[in-house]
Amino acid sequence: MTGNDKLTTKNRRSDRSSDRRIWLLIAAIALVATLFVPFSQFVLQVEYDYTLRTVALGGSLLGIVSGVLGCFAVLRRQSLLGDALSHAALPGVAIAFLLAGRDLGLLLIGAGVTSWLGVYFIRLVTGTTRIKQDAAMGIVLAAWFAAGIALLVYIQARPDASQAGLDTFIFGQAAAIVEGDVRLIAAVGAVAFIVLGLFWKEFKLITFDPEFAGANGFRVNLLSLLLSTLIVAAIVLGLQLAGVILMVGMLIASGIAARQWTNQLGQMVILSAVFGAFAGGVGAIVSAVDADVPTGPLIVVVAFLLVAVSLGFAPGRGLVWTLLRQRSDRRLFAAQTMLQDLYHYALDHGRADLPAPEPFLVGVRGATAREGLRQLQARGHAQRSNGAWMLTPAGIEAAARDDRNHLLWSVYRQYGDDLALPVVGEDRQQDIADVLPPAAVAKLEYKLDTIRNAAASSAQQQPQTGAVTDH
Amino acid sequence: MxxxxxxxxxxxxxxxxxxxxxxxxxxxxxxxxxxxxxxxxxxxxxxxxxxxxxxxxxxxxxxxxxxxxxxxxxxxxxxxxxxxxxxxxxxxxxxxxxxxxxxxxxxxxxxxxxxxxxxxxxxxxxxxxxxxxxxxxxxxxxxxxxxxxxxxxxxxGVAWANTNSHCLSGCESVTITPDDPRAELTRQCTNCRDLGISPRDDKAEFTEICTNCGQYSPAQAWQAGFTEQEPALVFWxxxxxxxxxxxxxxxxxxxxxxxxxxxxxxxxxxxxxxxxxxxxxxxxxxxxxxxxxxxxxxxxxxxxxxxxxxxxxxAAYLLTDRLPRMLVYSSLIGAAGAYTGYDLARGNLLGIANLSDILAGLNDLFGLGLSESWDSSISASMVLMTFFFFLVAWTFSPKYGLVSTMLRRRNQRRSFDHQVVLGHIHHHQGSASASEELAASTLYRHFRWTPAKMQRTLRQLRARNLVQIEANLVSLTERGETHAHQFRETQLTNESVGE
Amino acid sequence: MSVRSGKAPHDDWAAALEIDDLTVAYNSRPAIWDIDLRVPEGVLMAVIGPNGAGKSTLIKAALKLIPRAAGTVRFYGQPYEQVRGLVGYVPQRGSVDWDFPTTALDVVSMGLYGRLGWIRRPGQGDRESAMHALQQVGMQDFADRQISQLSGGQQQRTFLARALVQDARIYLMDEPFAAVDAVTERAIITILRELRARGKTVVVVHHDLQTAPEYFDWVTLLNVEIVASGPIAATFTPDNLRQTYGGRVAYLHEGQRIAGLEDE
Known part of the structure; x- marks a missing residue:
């Protein structure tokens, strides 16, 4: 059981180190964000007046809201639904403007209503026809957006159209955000987070395993509707900043980036909020440098940079990490293979420290041989002399241990049941003593010796009987 | 090109x-x-x-x-x-x-x-x-x-204005050089501005320039009067x-x-x-x-x-099961959307309704004060008409449309209900629990149906002469027996062997 | 989790699961047809039948995960809604996204959500019972592993632990033996026998005819309709199997010999 305890503590430790990693990462982002302020002041010549502070605050808040809820869109594989729904919000904005003028709250309610009709339409089409989800989303995206454009063009013919600024909803414009908007974002975001906190357990369950949730008596449809509503709210809030076309990027990018750093939903959501705040804030500030550049694209570019860094460098999961691990695996296996090759070659020819000619080793194993021998030499397990390789005493010991471990594993596989040993997964890379309790290992060793003795005595008898028949 | x-x-x-x-x-x-x-x-x-x-x-x-x-x-x-x-x-x-x-x-x-x-x-x-x-x-x-x-x-909407002009006849393009008799020459002071003097000043130097020299396309040449014949042009x-x-x-x-x-x-x-x-x-x-x-x-x-x-x-996917037809139908639907979409941009919905009238109606009803002339994006309207045709296909497609599906479902459900009841009777007929399972008055409970639904189904089955009720006990008629058998043969065994 | 004492209409023996006249249809084609089934308390029952016979459908319909065309299902004489806490469910492993950001321990504690009800969060005690369930399936070392880093068999054991933690009286399992390694298969069958020893009832969708007689003591042969149901010795007969599987029964003889059925 010592082996088990050891493993458990190792796991626990790695878990805690991943917790620490998250906090380090958050601290690093906070640092970059703090450094960004003087950078933007002196290099980009941004002036931190009241307007910009409002805009930056609004951008960060929106980043938080969409980052948190975007996690669920990503995990439910509804990333592109986010795209369809943000396009579907446009006619709602236009109709609300036609009916009530430019009041942000009402515009957003209008946007939410038509987005919702979009969700309903997608469900209806996929439920009653053989049209698949993706095509149904495409239909909503295109048709609702066309309706929005038709209405916007109609509105633009009005005398008060120019001040309406409705086209900011298409690409997003940070400058359009005023203090009242920030309050609205904060209020809606707070409500969304309270709901999310209350139903955290339920949302997690229906996202992971809706069938099991249903079997446990949770109202899966209702919960799923509620969660979709929250996502629609995040989309609708973000429209003014990111615009309908690029909202999907703002919604999902920070969640995807966060997913790379952690394996726990809670941490993923927190990290995604931090990423979102960073992308939203930085994007909004940079876009204030030049009024011609809409905000949405900048936020998306910043968010994508975060994604790229995360995909590349996230510990354990990132591409760079994977490449490194593959290389070290290759080295490890090469070393192990060559250790065994040298050992058996030498034993077959008499004694364990007999040198094996290098051309022979390379001829059999190719590149693996060169790599493996280099590794063995570095570890002091083998040395080269006169174009041949021989094991050092340390190497012989390691090879014998490894060999015996392999043999014990195969004895375990063959006789584990008969000896009533505990059932564990077979893994020859692990020392069997780390996996099985000492008593079990002792049984295996005894069995191995019995088999060996039997084999040896029958090998002794074999030539004799052969000799007899020969005569 | x-x-x-x-x-x-x-x-x-x-x-x-x-x-x-x-x-x-x-x-x-x-x-x-x-x-x-x-x-x-x-x-x-x-x-x-x-x-x-x-x-x-x-x-x-x-x-x-x-x-x-x-x-x-x-x-x-x-x-x-x-x-x-x-x-x-x-x-x-x-x-x-x-x-x-x-x-x-x-x-x-x-x-x-x-x-x-x-x-x-x-x-x-x-x-x-x-x-x-x-x-x-x-x-x-x-x-x-x-x-x-x-x-x-x-x-x-303005695609017509961005054209290549093709000349068919009278395609004389003209180049006027300063030597040409038609060239209009004039003198210009070259140093007046630099020195800040008037052209009449003695120090003024002049050079001769041509005001109408250059290349003239056939149309320009004709307009400028350099050519006799009007060129025949097509603007494509x-x-x-x-x-x-x-x-x-x-x-x-x-x-x-x-x-x-x-x-x-x-x-x-x-x-x-x-x-x-x-x-x-x-x-x-x-x-x-x-x-x-x-x-x-x-x-x-x-x-x-x-x-x-x-x-x-x-839309075409809802109308046909065959790829060649799907290609043709979807092309036709797209083209029809484009054709009717132009009119919609001007407020005319397939000649059935006029959006301007609808807007006026809305203004009358709710006093919204909307502009009553609908003039909108042509491309968006084309999309909307295409979507309209999708809705039509979705509703009325003979095979996958909402209406036909609804009708078919109702028929299927009815015949399925019949089969369920027949199967149940067949299953329990003559067994020990028959009196409990097949009592006409409580049969609905075994299916969790409403009594009304069971009554209706039994009525229909009796009308088809498939079941009979004697002393509150439901049983299959001879015809019902064959029917239930046939269903088992075709539906149940096929299903399992087929997979 | 009190069970309201209700009277069961068929009281020859106490039925853990009782299905009457259950029919389920997809697009008006019957997936299962007029099923009458009684599972006595304390048995380890396999549901066996060819592909498309409606084995999973039967379990899902019993749990009301899919709509029924007709029929009733009772657990311990009660409709499912009133005795949810007594019923544990192990879905097919392929039904979820294993890349979901969560740990094995967390998946197991999801088994407690139903008992916790709405809004309440699992506490320390709940985590401990989840850990205990993981221990039962030999997975305690993997508690903090992300679930995508588990092997297929370990994922299946995690699912099993999630059902164990529910501490139900009857368990419905959908193909727990599908595509698992030998270690997991042995671990699962050990758990199943333990459950039976503690008087639990277990219903398992199973597709391996070879192992069925060894693992289970009760069997239901299903092919859209019930072919036979009862103690395995009396029910798992060549005749019944032929009826279930049709002409493809030839290769079964091998399995029956191994299972020692020809002695009977």
Missing amino acids: FFVEEVVIQLLLNFVAREELNAFLRDPQHTATIVGSLIAVSGALLGTFLLLRGMSLTSDAISHTVLLGIVVAFILMGSVFGQHPDLSSVWLIVGAAAAGVATVLLTELIYRSGLVKQDAALGLAFPLLFAIAVILVSRVVSDVHLDEDAVMVGEI PKSITVMAVMTLLTLLAIVLFYKELKLSTFDPTLAAALGFRPTLLHYGLMVLVSLVAVGAFDAVGSILVVAFFIIPPA
């Missing part, structure tokens, strides 16, 4: 007079409808394959990122050749096609990392490329053709040529590779095993989608074009 237009014009002039042709093309509606229909047909043909491959949203991604290809090509052309190309330039088209393929590659790259799901990969890739394009547009390009409105809605909208070429390319590709496309859509593994290179076909399809998207960019913008790829094939 110019040559192709020439050939087509010569061909057309066999049937119509030049003036008629010009008048026809100068009508915004005609050009818009032709361009719109061409976009719709090529989009519908390609979209059919996309829909069947479950890749509809890839067209959404590509149509967005085509903008990046256009912008980059535009900037490169500007810095390399010192001039900005026309939107129908071959280089822009190449750039756009490259951007389309780049989108697909980027998506697959992200997805292949194994860290991101497929939908999320697409959702990451195209906003990024589109975002870069928009930033470039706003920072670098100040040309009117690439402003944000053009990205959104296109300019199909460039968009028609561009989209016609794209449509022909699409048609050609689909006709040539019909078999391969069909197979690789249905069963990519088999296609690969037979050596048809499904990956190559995949990228070929993506290139075609990019080409159509860039061709349509000028007319309908970057986003609405996706409607022409997705909506007509979806």
